[in-house]
Amino acid sequence: MGIFDYAPAPESRAIVDIRPSYGLFIGGEFVPATGGTFKSVNPANEDVLAEIGEASAADVDRAVAAARKAYAEVWSRMPGAERAKYLFRIARIIQERARELAVLESIDNGKPIRETRDVDVPLVAAHFFHYAGWADKLEFAGYGPVTPQGGSMSAVPRALGVAAQVIPWNFPLLMLAWKIAPALACGNTVVLKPAETTPLTALLFAEICQQAELPAGVVNIITGAGETGAALVAHPGVDKVAFTGSTNVGRAIARTVAGSRKKLTLELGGKAANIVFDDAPIDQAVEGVIDSIFFNQGQVCCAGSRLLVQESIQDELLDALRRRMGTLRLGDPLDKNTDVGAINSAEQLARITELTAAGEAEGAERWSPPCELPAQGFWFAPTIFTNVSATHRIAREEIFGPVLSVLTFRTPDEAIAKANNTPYGLSAGVWTEKGSRILSMAKRLRAGVVWANTFNKFDPTSPFGGYKESGYGREGGLHGLEGYLDV
Amino acid sequence: MSEKTAAKKAADVSPVRLDVRKTYKLYIGGAFPRSESGRSYQVSGADGTFLANAALASRKDARDAVAKARGAFSGWSGATAYLRGQILYRVAEMLEGRRAQFVAELRAVEGLSAKQAEAQVDAAIDRWVWYAGWTDKIGQIRSSANPVAGPYWNVSSPEPTGVVAVFAPERPALLGLVSVLAPAIAVGNTAVLVAPDSAALPAISLAEVLATSDLPGGVVNILTGRSAELGKPLADHLDVDALDLAGIADAEFATSLEQAAAENLKRVLRPSSAPTDWNAAPGTTRLTAFLETKTVWHPIGA
Numbered sequence: 001m002g003i004f005d006y007a008p009a010p011e012s013r014a015i016v017d018i019r020p021s022y023g024l025f026i027g028g029e030f031v032p033a034t035g036g037t038f039k040s041v042n043p044a045n046e047d048v049l050a051e052i053g054e055a056s057a058a059d060v061d062r063a064v065a066a067a068r069k070a071y072a073e074v075w076s077r078m079p080g081a082e083r084a085k086y087l088f089r090i091a092r093i094i095q096e097r098a099r100e101l102a103v104l105e106s107i108d109n110g111k112p113i114r115e116t117r118d119v120d121v122p123l124v125a126a127h128f129f130h131y132a133g134w135a136d137k138l139e140f141a142g143y144g145p146v147t148p149q150g151g152s153m154s155a156v157p158r159a160l161g162v163a164a165q166v167i168p169w170n171f172p173l174l175m176l177a178w179k180i181a182p183a184l185a186c187g188n189t190v191v192l193k194p195a196e197t198t199p200l201t202a203l204l205f206a207e208i209c210q211q212a213e214l215p216a217g218v219v220n221i222i223t224g225a226g227e228t229g230a231a232l233v234a235h236p237g238v239d240k241v242a243f244t245g246s247t248n249v250g251r252a253i254a255r256t257v258a259g260s261r262k263k264l265t266l267e268l269g270g271k272a273a274n275i276v277f278d279d280a281p282i283d284q285a286v287e288g289v290i291d292s293i294f295f296n297q298g299q300v301c302c303a304g305s306r307l308l309v310q311e312s313i314q315d316e317l318l319d320a321l322r323r324r325m326g327t328l329r330l331g332d333p334l335d336k337n338t339d340v341g342a343i344n345s346a347e348q349l350a351r352i353t354e355l356t357a358a359g360e361a362e363g364a365e366r367w368s369p370p371c372e373l374p375a376q377g378f379w380f381a382p383t384i385f386t387n388v389s390a391t392h393r394i395a396r397e398e399i400f401g402p403v404l405s406v407l408t409f410r411t412p413d414e415a416i417a418k419a420n421n422t423p424y425g426l427s428a429g430v431w432t433e434k435g436s437r438i439l440s441m442a443k444r445l446r447a448g449v450v451w452a453n454t455f456n457k458f459d460p461t462s463p464f465g466g467y468k469e470s471g472y473g474r475e476g477g478l479h480g481l482e483g484y485l486d487v
Numbered sequence: 488m489s490e491k492t493a494a495k496k497a498a499d500v501s502p503v504r505l506d507v508r509k510t511y512k513l514y515i516g517g518a519f520p521r522s523e524s525g526r527s528y529q530v531s532g533a534d535g536t537f538l539a540n541a542a543l544a545s546r547k548d549a550r551d552a553v554a555k556a557r558g559a560f561s562g563w564s565g566a567t568a569y570l571r572g573q574i575l576y577r578v579a580e581m582l583e584g585r586r587a588q589f590v591a592e593l594r595a596v597e598g599l600s601a602k603q604a605e606a607q608v609d610a611a612i613d614r615w616v617w618y619a620g621w622t623d624k625i626g627q628i629r630s631s632a633n634p635v636a637g638p639y640w641n642v643s644s645p646e647p648t649g650v651v652a653v654f655a656p657e658r659p660a661l662l663g664l665v666s667v668l669a670p671a672i673a674v675g676n677t678a679v680l681v682a683p684d685s686a687a688l689p690a691i692s693l694a695e696v697l698a699t700s701d702l703p704g705g706v707v708n709i710l711t712g713r714s715a716e717l718g719k720p721l722a723d724h725l726d727v728d729a730l731d732l733a734g735i736a737d738a739e740f741a742t743s744l745e746q747a748a749a750e751n752l753k754r755v756l757r758p759s760s761a762p763t764d765w766n767a768a769p770g771t772t773r774l775t776a777f778l779e780t781k782t783v784w785h786p787i788g789a
Contacts, residue, residue: 259742
């Protein structure tokens with residue numbers, strides 16, 4: 001240990017109380033699942049955290065029926081101002097229980113406590129707070145007066161009904177907030193399925209709904225794997241499907257809902273380009289690159305997984321980047337000094353390992369800082385590849401891990417051509433001091449979010465979502481209402 | 488036979504001037520080619536009489552049209568909203584000038600009375616005017632300056648989706664077609680429009696209007712033919728970004744096209760479950776259906 005090394009500073013996990021087993025949250029109470037059970041594991045040490053109920057098709061049926069009943073009898077009749085107060089109440093409880101949620105999220109997902117504490121959970125509370133205020137202001141959102149198909153003219157846009165929501169494991173609670181807050185604000189009821197590997201914060205959220213005395217059935221949480229999710233989105237009793245996850249599953253869902261009247265929003269994969277011009281402030285750009293690919297271990301759909309650096313500053317930038325990567329601290333997610341936590345699952349680790357092996361096999365040059373990986377759990381060292389060509393798999397496929405592929409360009413036109421040369425279009429980054437160049441790059445990049453001289457920033461008022469095969473629909477702000485209204 | 492006798496004989500056979508019939512071809516990339524397949528079909532009027540032979544578009548024609556639409560996208564989406572509005576208004580002007588021709592075609596094709604046909608042409612002209620006025624307004628009503636909780640400038644604004652394959656409804660033959668085509672291109676998309684085989688006459692006459700309205704070649708491509716044949720190749724095509732299924736009446740077929748569209752996550756506007764009143768005020772649904780939202784962040788600081 002050198003003199004400038006950090007002493008361990010672990011956050012106490014005493015604040016969380018994980019039950020040995022969990023049922024499904026249907027109609028306001030926890031009920032046993034009839035499809036069996038599975039285990040949720042701490043990815044940092046492979047300890048079993050709890051036994052989780054697997055929802056069968058019959059359970060899905062029950063959950064949809066509970067949501068329908070709550071929609072018809074309670075939630076659709078409640079004035080927006082009252083719905084708003086429930087959402088404000090939920091936002092407040094999340095703030096009050098923030099520490100507990102942050103620790104639990106870190107344990108179940110493997111992400112550093114620094115991120116769950118400072119990013120995930122504050123954004124969750126903010127998201128509920130933002131959409132709470134929309135619930136009684138929908139007629140001002142710019143959609144009305146509207147005439148829904150087969151309906152009569154209405155000044156207030158109407159809810160769709162029951163929303164089926166399937167979310168991923170990379171931001172478990174934040175994705176729950178992105179789904180549930182706008183759905184409820186618009187007057188829908190929901191059945192939400194968290195990811196198989198990260199159900200615990202969603203189940204704690206169910207308790208928060210109970211604390212808030214949210215009417216039974218307005219929020220239903222069912223746990224399970226892909227089969228449960230498939231049964232949920234295919235259920236004839238749902239009016240809306242919202243999914244965040246891989247492009248392949250998104251495609252399958254789009255096929256499933258084809259020909260129905262279900263409204264669909266999809267937030268899928270990405271392969272974002274982060275473009276650094278020769279006039280960019282190098283230190284800021286390096287911090288931005290670090291944040292773009294190592295935030296949440298790179299398990300981020302909008303991660304800047306392709307670094308496009310202007311050829312003239314390649315050496316300088318990469319030297320600085322390697323130096324900075326050498327200071328990243330990988331290890332115990334609950335340690336407040338940890339920068340890089342655990343990979344979420346053995347499956348994801350296997351995928352990252354396979355793709356990086358393909359990178360080497362195809363001739364790209366691999367580098368990681370000296371980095372000791374814990375013996376237990378799922379870990380992957382921060383990695384960059386240089387000498388990457390646009391045809392390499394690591395330049396085309398979403399790795400969803402702490403792996404950066406570096407490509408170079410000479411002119412803005414070449415940067416645009418390379419950045420847009422992907423079926424994805426979720427996000428992009430631009431680093432330059434020249435204002436007119438930022439605006440022209442932002443205009444020409446085919447991506448739903450463009451971060452200029454920053455990266456991976458999120459806010460409940462800021463619409464998020466993709467172009468092309470990164471999906472459709474927006475989450476956040478005014479734009480996020482559209483997916484939950486009959487407009 | 489003397490010259491005088493020959494002239495007299497000819498005059499006896501054709502006392503009036505023989506009319507010059509129009510050849511109805513496709514409209515692809517600003518040109519009017521025949522179908523590469525060499526196929527044509529007979530268009531009959533509402534009373535069953537022969538009206539014209541029209542080109543029967545093939546899969547290859549559809550692919551050519553997509554290539555032209557893709558090629559035109561950068562220029563059209565990059566044109567100023569003001570210029571797009573000017574051009575759409577010019578389309579209305581050109582259509583107004585050819586009013587009589589469209590009235591005659593609609594009477595023949597749909598069997599309408601003069602009054603009904605005139606009303607439809609008027610509505611179609613007025614629809615171009617309505618959408619011409621939208622080009623520089625849709626961006627404002629769909630944009631937002633987002634008050635994020637931090638020192639960032641954050642703005643969201645709409646951008647066109649790309650190449651849209653549009654299946655026009657069969658009736659009303661002209662107004663239906665204009666109602667689905669105009670909004671798609673008003674916001675900067677380019678289009679491959681499949682006109683139902685029975686609407687070939689007004690569709691190709693509209694193409695002539697477009698060709699003389701300063702609309703860049705390739706922004707609109709019109710195929711006359713059978714959606715049953717052209718639907719699948721367009722729904723499968725990976726360079727098509729969106730589908731408007733307004734004209735697909737068969738629910739099962741519409742579902743199969745939506746399923747095919749999932750391959751590259753095309754945006755799909757499903758056919759309406761209830762009959763559509765194309766004379767009703769269109770609202771903004773078709774303008775916003777093929778728009779993406781782009782959000783740009785930048786730090787605020789010294």
